[in-house]
Amino acid sequence: MANWQRDKEGMGLWEHRGKVAVVGWGQSYIQRRWDGVDLERSCGGTSKESILKAISDAGIGLDEIDGLMTSKETRAEQTWAPRPYFAPPYDTEDGLTYCSGEFIQKELGLKNVKYIESDAPYIGPMLGMAAQAVGDGMAETLVCWYPMVNLSGRYGHNNPANNSNEAKGGNAFTLPWGYQSGAMFNNAIVFQQYCQRYNTSHEALAPFVMNQRRNGLLTPWSYYSLHEPYQLTKEDYLNGRVVEEPLVVYDCDRPVMACAAFIFTTAEKAKKLRQKPVYILNHAQNSVRGRSTMATLDEHQEAVSSLARKMEEGSGVNIKDVDIFNPYDGYATFTQQFLEGFQWHGVGRGEAHDFYADDIRVEGPHPFLSSGGNLGTGRTRSALHSDSIEQLRGTAGPRQVNVKAEIALAGSNTPDACGFVMYSSHQGS
Amino acid sequence: MSMIDGLERPVPVPFDWAKPFWDAANEKKLVVQHCGPCDLNIYPPKEKCNECDTTEPLGWKEVEGKGHIDVYLVIKDSRIKGFRGAQPINFAIITLDEDPGLNFLSNLPGTPAGEVPVGAAVEVIFDESVEVGRQLVPEWRVIG
Ligand SMILES: [Zn+2]
Numbered sequence: 001m002a003n004w005q006r007d008k009e010g011m012g013l014w015e016h017r018g019k020v021a022v023v024g025w026g027q028s029y030i031q032r033r034w035d036g037v038d039l040e041r042s043c044g045g046t047s048k049e050s051i052l053k054a055i056s057d058a059g060i061g062l063d064e065i066d067g068l069m070t071s072k073e074t075r076a077e078q079t080w081a082p083r084p085y086f087a088p089p090y091d092t093e094d095g096l097t098y099c100s101g102e103f104i105q106k107e108l109g110l111k112n113v114k115y116i117e118s119d120a121p122y123i124g125p126m127l128g129m130a131a132q133a134v135g136d137g138m139a140e141t142l143v144c145w146y147p148m149v150n151l152s153g154r155y156g157h158n159n160p161a162n163n164s165n166e167a168k169g170g171n172a173f174t175l176p177w178g179y180q181s182g183a184m185f186n187n188a189i190v191f192q193q194y195c196q197r198y199n200t201s202h203e204a205l206a207p208f209v210m211n212q213r214r215n216g217l218l219t220p221w222s223y224y225s226l227h228e229p230y231q232l233t234k235e236d237y238l239n240g241r242v243v244e245e246p247l248v249v250y251d252c253d254r255p256v257m258a259c260a261a262f263i264f265t266t267a268e269k270a271k272k273l274r275q276k277p278v279y280i281l282n283h284a285q286n287s288v289r290g291r292s293t294m295a296t297l298d299e300h301q302e303a304v305s306s307l308a309r310k311m312e313e314g315s316g317v318n319i320k321d322v323d324i325f326n327p328y329d330g331y332a333t334f335t336q337q338f339l340e341g342f343q344w345h346g347v348g349r350g351e352a353h354d355f356y357a358d359d360i361r362v363e364g365p366h367p368f369l370s371s372g373g374n375l376g377t378g379r380t381r382s383a384l385h386s387d388s389i390e391q392l393r394g395t396a397g398p399r400q401v402n403v404k405a406e407i408a409l410a411g412s413n414t415p416d417a418c419g420f421v422m423y424s425s426h427q428g429s
Numbered sequence: 430m431s432m433i434d435g436l437e438r439p440v441p442v443p444f445d446w447a448k449p450f451w452d453a454a455n456e457k458k459l460v461v462q463h464c465g466p467c468d469l470n471i472y473p474p475k476e477k478c479n480e481c482d483t484t485e486p487l488g489w490k491e492v493e494g495k496g497h498i499d500v501y502l503v504i505k506d507s508r509i510k511g512f513r514g515a516q517p518i519n520f521a522i523i524t525l526d527e528d529p530g531l532n533f534l535s536n537l538p539g540t541p542a543g544e545v546p547v548g549a550a551v552e553v554i555f556d557e558s559v560e561v562g563r564q565l566v567p568e569w570r571v572i573g
Pocket residue numbers: 464465466467468469478479480481482483
């Protein structure tokens with residue numbers, strides 16, 4: 001599907017605004033790592049589990065599914081090979097380090113699939129792509145799943161680029177000085193620029209990170225609810241193991257093994273189904289290249305301001321009217337860029353850390369990141385969206401906000417490269 | 430021996446079109462690319478200009494090699510094999526005086542980890558250590 005992105009300003013209202021809805025979602029069991037033995041909990045296993053739960057949540061039959069979409073950006077950071085494969089269908093990487101549409105089609109015996117996209121980007125843009133695919137008529141009832149893979153070994157240490165004596169290609173200008181790929185370094189650098197400009201410090205992230213854990217513990221399926229069910233204290237945070245000073249381990253989301261699935265369909269069909277439809281009002285993406293080696297605070301600030309303009313333009317909704325706001329928190333150091341760039345609850349540049357120090361609990365007037373995000377639930381990247389859906393349905397349980405919950409905004413990953421989706425309990429006029 | 434205790438830098442193996450940068454480094458010169466039509470300096474090197482659609486190949490020009498420290502981190506738990514023996518080690522962002530929109534990475538040899546004078550002036554030097562082999566690697570040190 002070419003040109004599905006909404007990554008430029010000036011594109012106007014989204015042509016499918018309110019005409020596509022999410023009608024089901026499912027979350028697999030979440031664990032820290034795959035043990036390499038239990039195939040039910042492999043990438044293919046968690047994918048199947050989440051898809052079947054989503055289908056059941058939507059109250060539809062397997063034969064109604066005519067579209068499949070997934071991403072191979074599972075952050076496995078390594079292949080299963082050279083370890084031996086298993087009996088079919090686990091006899092290739094497919095099902096172990098990613099899980100293609102073809103794998104699911106075959107495993108679930110889906111008979112009526114007419115559209116398969118197995119190379120969608122990571123979840124932020126992918127959910128926008130899924131909404132666009134249904135709006136464009138590629139499929140009427142599409143299931144979109146996003147597996148995260150964490151195999152044995154210290155995370156990132158098995159990445160071939162990090163283990164090589166050579167820094168190849170574009171890495172020649174970063175690796176020789178210790179820059180590692182992924183969002184950690186550049187965003188920590190931008191955070192340092194932020195602290196210098198606004199005279200604040202790493203310590204100011206503590207209330208935010210603690211609240212993320214709290215919201216994660218209010219989420220029954222989360223990694224922390226299941227495996228480490230205790231609240232993070234300020235002491236814990238401030239004394240956290242330093243990874244790259246000032247970044248501590250609690251600023252980094254925990255890589256996990258899990259999958260979430262979402263069912264998208266047309267607004268007409270959604271109205272006949274069991275769940276209260278959650279309509280899509282717009283999707284928008286950023287793909288901004290910084291000018292030099294490291295993107296800067298100025299570049300990230302402008303990137304999110306532009307994203308906010310694109311989101312308002314395509315949805316026809318003023319960000320002031322967004323009730324539920326779930327921007328990415330894969331590192332605690334960049335979430336404030338989203339908060340300030342969208343100016344959610346009027347938070348302006350340099351004001352995020354004061355906002356964090358205020359009441360951001362789900363019970364309060366500013367329920368920021370009611371999902372708990374990645375920091376609170378584990379690195380699923382999907383909780384941002386499943387919480388948005390639950391809040392709008394009114395089924396978020398102990399996380400249900402006390403403020404109005406009619407419009408939600410969620411997305412990932414970083415300020416310069418991300419995709420966001422706006423959800424609404426109303427179709428819009 | 431290495432420029433910073435325990436450091437085994439991964440050796441740069443650049444794309445062909447980025448080779449002039451590394452050839453210049455071997456002559457202890459710092460060069461950046463320059464796009465004629467938009468009069469823009471470019472670093473790190475790119476295959477073509479992002480700002481315009483010129484088909485002219487990007488030129489190279491020598492710069493003075495003076496800069497300032499913008500911000501820094503201290504690497505304490507690197508995922509990169511060659512850095513684990515050098516931890517803790519500085520990771521600083523250097524802006525180029527001739528064009529502060531360009532930034533370079535540095536481990537600031539000679540500056541103890543965590544004792545980085547933010548805002549200080551720096552100058553380019555070249556890491557000639559054994560690990561880097563025949564490829565010299567630009568580095569930066571605090572002046573004065
Ligand atoms: Zn140009």
